[in-house]
Amino acid sequence: QSSVTLSGVIDAGFEKRFSGDPFKMTPNRNGTSNWTLSGTEDLGGGLKANFSISTSFNSDDGTTAGNVLGNNGMFVGLTGGFGTVRMGRPVNTLYGNALLANGTKGVSFYDANAVLGGNATASAKVGGASSSVFVSNAIQYHSPRFGGVQVQVEYAPREVKGSGTADGFGLAVRYDEGPLALSFVNYKGADSNADGVKQKAVNQLAAAYDFGVARVLFTWRDQGGLPSNRDNSYALGVTAPVGPGSLYASYNVNEQPGTDGRTLIAGYKYNLSKRTQMYVNVANRNKAWLGGVPLPASNPGTMPNKSTTGFGFGLQHSF
Amino acid sequence: QSSVTLSGVIDAGFEKRFSGDPFKMTPNRNGTSNWTLSGTEDLGGGLKANFSISTSFNSDDGTTAGNVLGNNGMFVGLTGGFGTVRMGRPVNTLYGNALLANGTKGVSFYDANAVLGGNATASAKVGGASSSVFVSNAIQYHSPRFGGVQVQVEYAPREVKGSGTADGFGLAVRYDEGPLALSFVNYKGADSNADGVKQKAVNQLAAAYDFGVARVLFTWRDQGGLPSNRDNSYALGVTAPVGPGSLYASYNVNEQPGTDGRTLIAGYKYNLSKRTQMYVNVANRNKAWLGGVPLPASNPGTMPNKSTTGFGFGLQHSF
Amino acid sequence: QSSVTLSGVIDAGFEKRFSGDPFKMTPNRNGTSNWTLSGTEDLGGGLKANFSISTSFNSDDGTTAGNVLGNNGMFVGLTGGFGTVRMGRPVNTLYGNALLANGTKGVSFYDANAVLGGNATASAKVGGASSSVFVSNAIQYHSPRFGGVQVQVEYAPREVKGSGTADGFGLAVRYDEGPLALSFVNYKGADSNADGVKQKAVNQLAAAYDFGVARVLFTWRDQGGLPSNRDNSYALGVTAPVGPGSLYASYNVNEQPGTDGRTLIAGYKYNLSKRTQMYVNVANRNKAWLGGVPLPASNPGTMPNKSTTGFGFGLQHSF
Numbered sequence: 001q002s003s004v005t006l007s008g009v010i011d012a013g014f015e016k017r018f019s020g021d022p023f024k025m026t027p028n029r030n031g032t033s034n035w036t037l038s039g040t041e042d043l044g045g046g047l048k049a050n051f052s053i054s055t056s057f058n059s060d061d062g063t064t065a066g067n068v069l070g071n072n073g074m075f076v077g078l079t080g081g082f083g084t085v086r087m088g089r090p091v092n093t094l095y096g097n098a099l100l101a102n103g104t105k106g107v108s109f110y111d112a113n114a115v116l117g118g119n120a121t122a123s124a125k126v127g128g129a130s131s132s133v134f135v136s137n138a139i140q141y142h143s144p145r146f147g148g149v150q151v152q153v154e155y156a157p158r159e160v161k162g163s164g165t166a167d168g169f170g171l172a173v174r175y176d177e178g179p180l181a182l183s184f185v186n187y188k189g190a191d192s193n194a195d196g197v198k199q200k201a202v203n204q205l206a207a208a209y210d211f212g213v214a215r216v217l218f219t220w221r222d223q224g225g226l227p228s229n230r231d232n233s234y235a236l237g238v239t240a241p242v243g244p245g246s247l248y249a250s251y252n253v254n255e256q257p258g259t260d261g262r263t264l265i266a267g268y269k270y271n272l273s274k275r276t277q278m279y280v281n282v283a284n285r286n287k288a289w290l291g292g293v294p295l296p297a298s299n300p301g302t303m304p305n306k307s308t309t310g311f312g313f314g315l316q317h318s319f
Numbered sequence: 320q321s322s323v324t325l326s327g328v329i330d331a332g333f334e335k336r337f338s339g340d341p342f343k344m345t346p347n348r349n350g351t352s353n354w355t356l357s358g359t360e361d362l363g364g365g366l367k368a369n370f371s372i373s374t375s376f377n378s379d380d381g382t383t384a385g386n387v388l389g390n391n392g393m394f395v396g397l398t399g400g401f402g403t404v405r406m407g408r409p410v411n412t413l414y415g416n417a418l419l420a421n422g423t424k425g426v427s428f429y430d431a432n433a434v435l436g437g438n439a440t441a442s443a444k445v446g447g448a449s450s451s452v453f454v455s456n457a458i459q460y461h462s463p464r465f466g467g468v469q470v471q472v473e474y475a476p477r478e479v480k481g482s483g484t485a486d487g488f489g490l491a492v493r494y495d496e497g498p499l500a501l502s503f504v505n506y507k508g509a510d511s512n513a514d515g516v517k518q519k520a521v522n523q524l525a526a527a528y529d530f531g532v533a534r535v536l537f538t539w540r541d542q543g544g545l546p547s548n549r550d551n552s553y554a555l556g557v558t559a560p561v562g563p564g565s566l567y568a569s570y571n572v573n574e575q576p577g578t579d580g581r582t583l584i585a586g587y588k589y590n591l592s593k594r595t596q597m598y599v600n601v602a603n604r605n606k607a608w609l610g611g612v613p614l615p616a617s618n619p620g621t622m623p624n625k626s627t628t629g630f631g632f633g634l635q636h637s638f
Numbered sequence: 639q640s641s642v643t644l645s646g647v648i649d650a651g652f653e654k655r656f657s658g659d660p661f662k663m664t665p666n667r668n669g670t671s672n673w674t675l676s677g678t679e680d681l682g683g684g685l686k687a688n689f690s691i692s693t694s695f696n697s698d699d700g701t702t703a704g705n706v707l708g709n710n711g712m713f714v715g716l717t718g719g720f721g722t723v724r725m726g727r728p729v730n731t732l733y734g735n736a737l738l739a740n741g742t743k744g745v746s747f748y749d750a751n752a753v754l755g756g757n758a759t760a761s762a763k764v765g766g767a768s769s770s771v772f773v774s775n776a777i778q779y780h781s782p783r784f785g786g787v788q789v790q791v792e793y794a795p796r797e798v799k800g801s802g803t804a805d806g807f808g809l810a811v812r813y814d815e816g817p818l819a820l821s822f823v824n825y826k827g828a829d830s831n832a833d834g835v836k837q838k839a840v841n842q843l844a845a846a847y848d849f850g851v852a853r854v855l856f857t858w859r860d861q862g863g864l865p866s867n868r869d870n871s872y873a874l875g876v877t878a879p880v881g882p883g884s885l886y887a888s889y890n891v892n893e894q895p896g897t898d899g900r901t902l903i904a905g906y907k908y909n910l911s912k913r914t915q916m917y918v919n920v921a922n923r924n925k926a927w928l929g930g931v932p933l934p935a936s937n938p939g940t941m942p943n944k945s946t947t948g949f950g951f952g953l954q955h956s957f
Binding site for chain 3: 343634635
């Protein structure tokens with residue numbers, strides 16, 4: 001019997017941003033191109049071992065994000081009546097419990113999660129979370145569901161002693177039953193910002209309701225530990241089944257000085273099958289409060305202070 | 320049902336070049352060691368989604384060519400009555416329509432494609448083609464076959480605006496029916512050479528005929544945009560079934576100053592099965608016209624002006 | 639029919655070393671996390687082609703040891719009445735014939751093989767062996783077994799001419815029948831040490847006996863070519879089935895100046911199934927003879943002259 005499942009996604013498309021970039025091929029606009037090994041073993045007595053090793057790649061030029069294997073989510077763990085324990089580099093507690101319309105993808109640098117977490121700087125990331133989606137060196141406990149309620153605990157101890165380092169702790173409570181989803185997360189970790197705060201706490205509240213014709217999603221995050229009260233970010237989104245596909249739109253705001261801004265995003269995914277989608281999307285980003293938002297040096301083009309728009313289309317296939 | 324196929328090649332052997340190198344293990348002498356994920360999904364109505372993600376590796380020391388996944392050819396696309404569309408990093412239009420006897424492999428740096436394209440410099444490469452075999456950031460259209468004729472169009476837009484960059488365009492017409500194969504390719508792209516020419520056009524004509532006892536192959540390439548008329552390269556090859564295997568030989572010439580030279584190559588592949596081959600090959604390289612051809616600094620040994628010979632043997636297994 | 643098998647290991651756990659490190663997640667404490675492609679093809683007449691391509695990764699943060707594929711063992715080869723020939727990066731002759739209790743893994747830097755080979759320096763490694771477990775650019779011959787006796791020959795020619803380089807040669811004779819295992823290895827290669835010795839010979843003798851209640855293992859290695867007589871290393875180990883798992887312990891000594899030291903290691907592996915284990919282990923390392931043993935700069939914490947202890951636990955799953 002086979003003990004391993006091989007799966008993945010390949011997504012390629014084209015994009016134009018009116019901020020100085022040419023029209024060009026861009027990978028992973030709707031989903032993250034990846035290949036994944038996963039499996040489950042029945043250990044008897046209701047106990048199961050399970051694992052997943054997912055690695056992302058760039059579908060336009062055949063490169064990866066460094067020397068990686070398992071960067072796109074990885075764990076080995078046990079599941080039983082007590083719940084689930086996972087060790088490795090799982091989805092972090094903040095992102096895993098956010099409720100975003102087409103979260104991490106879309107027109108490059110306009111996606112909801114990047115805005116929520118603070119695009120282009122590490123200031124909004126928490127200790128042990130080497131990206132805004134996954135957390136390395138972490139052990140997670142997911143409780144069983146009691147009447148739709150599930151508790152999640154995360155511990156990501158630091159690797160090195162010294163100033164600027166701290167263990168990461170996450171606690172999430174989630175209700176998910178019928179049309180309603182609610183979640184609260186408290187996350188403590190090292191602040192990689194230069195503001196002298198060593199341990200910061202992030203609180204996140206998220207809610208979604210499925211009205212049938214559309215699902216409305218909201219996530220609000222309080223980036224604690226900043227010397228200003230302007231330390232919140234939030235995302236309001238909607239997804240709706242329309243014809244043989246789904247429409248989505250979101251309004252995402254980050255108040256934090258240095259990474260502040262807001263984006264408007266909308267897109268349509270056309271299902272060629274359950275596994276294959278064509279999509280179009282458009283986004284507008286506005287620098288609302290303070291100085292310019294610099295894009296990463298590795299990214300061609302710059303993000304001017306004024307409103308700028310991008311759009312694109314592509315094809316995503318899951319295998 | 321399985322939706323993904325896992326396949327690949329592993330090829331390892333030994334080689335001796337009489338240009339200062341020791342006798343040593345060399346990877347990928349007959350085929351490129353790689354592992355490949357691929358699949359096809361029937362979308363109904365004659366439409367299919369398909370993908371391939373192929374990654375090469377060095378079978379002698381367990382390394383890869385950088386942070387790569389899909390570097391050895393990658394695409395996601397659709398196939399239907401209209402033909403085939405592919406996006407990603409497919410085989411480029413020039414190499415895909417060249418007709419070479421054992422094209423890219425053999426005694427290191429003596430292979431036909433390297434000579435055709437201009438060994439050891441990027442001058443013969445075209446915009447968007449990051450190697451002489453594959454092209455990144457490309458979308459390709461392959462028409463259906465009409466009476467043996469197929470048309471291929473490639474567009475590889477540049478990633479960055481600025482001097483020295485240009486979009487890549489390829490157009491190929493190919494006839495392939497019975498014993499005869501004919502192809503013509505016109506390719507325009509950015510010239511990475513320092514000759515001040517921004518946009519260069521390459522024309523390639525190829526023909527092959529299968530006489531039964533042997534197949535004769537010819538590819539001729541005019542490297543346009545050079546300030547000299549000595550800008551052609553060509554390859555003449557023959558392959559013949561002999562016993563439980565096949566014999567091949569080729570004569571390959573590059574006239575371009577700086578990369579000029581000619582190689583004579585011959586080899587025999589012995590089939591242990593359809594999937595497993597043992598092989599031997601020998602090659603002679605001569606610096607025919609101008610100054611010395613330096614090999615890449617990363618490559619031990621140098622290529623003297625005079626004639627130099629190499630040979631080797633190995634084992635290739637496809638899985 | 640499938641021609642390729644996909645398998646592997648994922649192992650993650652936690653560790654505390656009392657040498658200045660925090661309690662932290664550490665990958666691969668009991669086994670090396672890896673994913674492996676392998677297969678066998680029947681060529682008829684008793685001949686088979688076989689291959690294996692194994693790549694390691696870090697299960698705690700989704701990284702690899704550089705640009706690697708096949709770094710954790712790789713070969714393509716043929717097996718028949720004559721024996722087995724393998725080309726690529728197989729397990730080296732020294733490690734493959736050592737008899738160690740839980741050889742290369744355990745509390746970081748305390749494992750038996752690292753001590754045996756000379757932790758933290760390359761002085762004990764042999765020409766062509768880029769690690770103390772695998773050897774690149776190698777061809778190996780394994781004879782058939784005659785009355786429990788098998789002969790293994792390894793040739794790993796150097797890649798570059800010049801001082802400090804030499805071909806690697808290995809010869810092993812092994813007896814393995816019933817409760818008794820015996821092996822002798824002679825290995826010659828380039829010495830990467832700065833002691834001016836170009837070609838060094840390493841002799842290794844190993845023996846193990848299975849008493850039923852426990853298996854006792856011993857490996858002794860004479861690191862030839864050193865200007866001192868203090869050039870030996872040895873490992874004494876025991877493994878015993880206890881309850882639904884196995885207990886192991888070892889005492890490992892390296893006399894070589896600069897890498898000298900000894901470790902005491904003990905651990906227990908609890909089998910949740912044939913494929914899944916939980917484990918705990920503890921180790922003490924003592925600097926016995928000369929000056930301090932510096933740990934690699936990349937490794938947090940330092941190894942003081944005095945005795946220091948570490949322990950840990952984890953979960954290993956094979957797929």
